[in-house]
Amino acid sequence: MTDVLIVGSGPTGLTLACDLTLRGVAVRVLDQRAGPHRESRGKGLLPSSLEVFGRLGVAERLAAIGTRGVVLRKYFDGEHITDTPSGDGLLMAQWQVEEVLRARLAELGVRVEYEARVTGIAQDAQGVRAALADGRALRAGYLAGCDGGHSTTRRLLGIPFEGHTEEADTMVLGDVTAPGLSRDHWHQWFSSDGGGMMLCPIPGTEAFQLQASPERDEVGQPLPPSLEGFQRLFDRHARVPGIRLADPTWMAAWRVNVRMAARMREGRVFLAGDAAHVHPIAGGLGMNSGILDAIALARALAAALTGPARAGVLDSYEAVRLPAAAALLADTTERHARVLAAVREPGRGTEVGRD
Ligand SMILES: Cc1cc2nc3c(=O)[nH]c(=O)nc-3n(C[C@H](O)[C@H](O)[C@H](O)COP(=O)(O)OP(=O)(O)OC[C@H]3O[C@@H](n4cnc5c(N)ncnc54)[C@H](O)[C@@H]3O)c2cc1C
Numbered sequence: 435m436t437d438v439l440i441v442g443s444g445p446t447g448l449t450l451a452c453d454l455t456l457r458g459v460a461v462r463v464l465d466q467r468a469g470p471h472r473e474s475r476g477k478g479l480l481p482s483s484l485e486v487f488g489r490l491g492v493a494e495r496l497a498a499i500g501t502r503g504v505v506l507r508k509y510f511d512g513e514h515i516t517d518t519p520s521g522d523g524l525l526m527a528q529w530q531v532e533e534v535l536r537a538r539l540a541e542l543g544v545r546v547e548y549e550a551r552v553t554g555i556a557q558d559a560q561g562v563r564a565a566l567a568d569g570r571a572l573r574a575g576y577l578a579g580c581d582g583g584h585s586t587t588r589r590l591l592g593i594p595f596e597g598h599t600e601e602a603d604t605m606v607l608g609d610v611t612a613p614g615l616s617r618d619h620w621h622q623w624f625s626s627d628g629g630g631m632m633l634c635p636i637p638g639t640e641a642f643q644l645q646a647s648p649e650r651d652e653v654g655q656p657l658p659p660s661l662e663g664f665q666r667l668f669d670r671h672a673r674v675p676g677i678r679l680a681d682p683t684w685m686a687a688w689r690v691n692v693r694m695a696a697r698m699r700e701g702r703v704f705l706a707g708d709a710a711h712v713h714p715i716a717g718g719l720g721m722n723s724g725i726l727d728a729i730a731l732a733r734a735l736a737a738a739l740t741g742p743a744r745a746g747v748l749d750s751y752e753a754v755r756l757p758a759a760a761a762l763l764a765d766t767t768e769r770h771a772r773v774l775a776a777v778r779e780p781g782r783g784t785e786v787g788r789d
Pocket residue numbers: 441442443444445446447464465466467475476477478528550551552553580581582583585586587607645688706707708709715717718719720721722723724
């Protein structure tokens with residue numbers, strides 16, 4: 435019998451799965467994807483996550499991959515202005531974090547089950563039943579919806595995702611190579627026209643994560659990402675002749691959303707990570723806050739399943755993490771405003787979101 439069915443194998447679901455397994459709880463991890471992805475997405479592990487990962491037995495493996503003390507190199511209108519340190523985190527791509535967690539989980543005897551899309555959830559006093567798109571039905575004691583910002587779990591439970599979307603506040607993102615460009619810095623080019631581009635080297639690869647203000651059409655609507663568009667933006671903001679961006683392995687458009695779930699628990703079903711809260715990326719708190727949700731949820735579920743029965747132990751999760759989510763939305767909104775203002779001044783960049 436599965437104790438906890440985990441829907442989603444992003445950083446939140448994988449952290450939860452490792453922690454619960456180490457605590458002697460039987461889990462299954464389902465993901466709708468066909469297999470692991472290679473998208474850089476969240477690229478910083480904060481000290482709070484690294485501390486947790488020490489207990490899960492993956493800190494050394496992560497440290498062997500990630501970069502510490504990467505220097506942010508700031509340019510304005512193409513001119514190098516200043517260099518600043520980036521803080522005490524470990525810089526690496528989200529897919530690399532997930533790869534390490536998946537390997538740890540496999541050592542503990544659990545493998546992610548791919549092509550397993552949850553489409554229905556029902557619960558009674560004894561447990562939860564999840565219906566899958568392929569017609570299967572799985573039973574478990576509890577279900578954790580770690581299925582991202584568009585969470586099916588949240589939708590099936592009818593939990594409102596309260597907040598707003600900043601339609602005009604958009605970015606294009608991607609993973610590309612830039613042969614000839616120094617990999618010793620996180621390059622941050624900003625321009626007096628208000629736009630900018632950042633290229634951050636992903637350790638152990640030839641790739642850079644690209645983040646840029648999008649190109650816009652004649653009525654000001656953002657254009658979708660493309661390699662040609664990335665090159666035009668690079669030429670406009672970086673102004674480094676001879677560098678050709680290439681090999682795009684991921685391209686995405688991203689909008690600022692500031693939203694949180696009205697509840698993180700409905701009976702035997704829980705929400706964690708982006709399924710419960712989404713917010714600006716300033717400060718790099720998205721993946722890291724999902725990891726903290728996962729640890730709090732693992733503690734509560736393990737206490738309920740393996741400890742002496744304690745009334746209210748499952749309520750402790752939402753009691754702690756719902757106010758934390760509200761504080762996170764306020765904090766990241768404020769950091770985001772600080773970054774947007776700072777990049778208009780030569781020599782300043784994303785570091786102001788980490789202060
Ligand atoms: C450009 C960018 C930069 C970022 N930078 C940072 C940063 O520096 N630091 C940081 O902490 N965060 C950062 N983030 C945010 C971070 O990427 C997210 O917060 C993080 O991915 C959330 O993890 P998660 O596990 O909760 O959800 P996800 O990573 O979205 O994982 C959800 C999983 O659930 C699966 N799934 C969805 N629906 C179903 C279903 N019905 N059935 C089965 N499986 C399902 C999906 O396939 C997916 O694998 C950044 C994001 C972006 C886009």
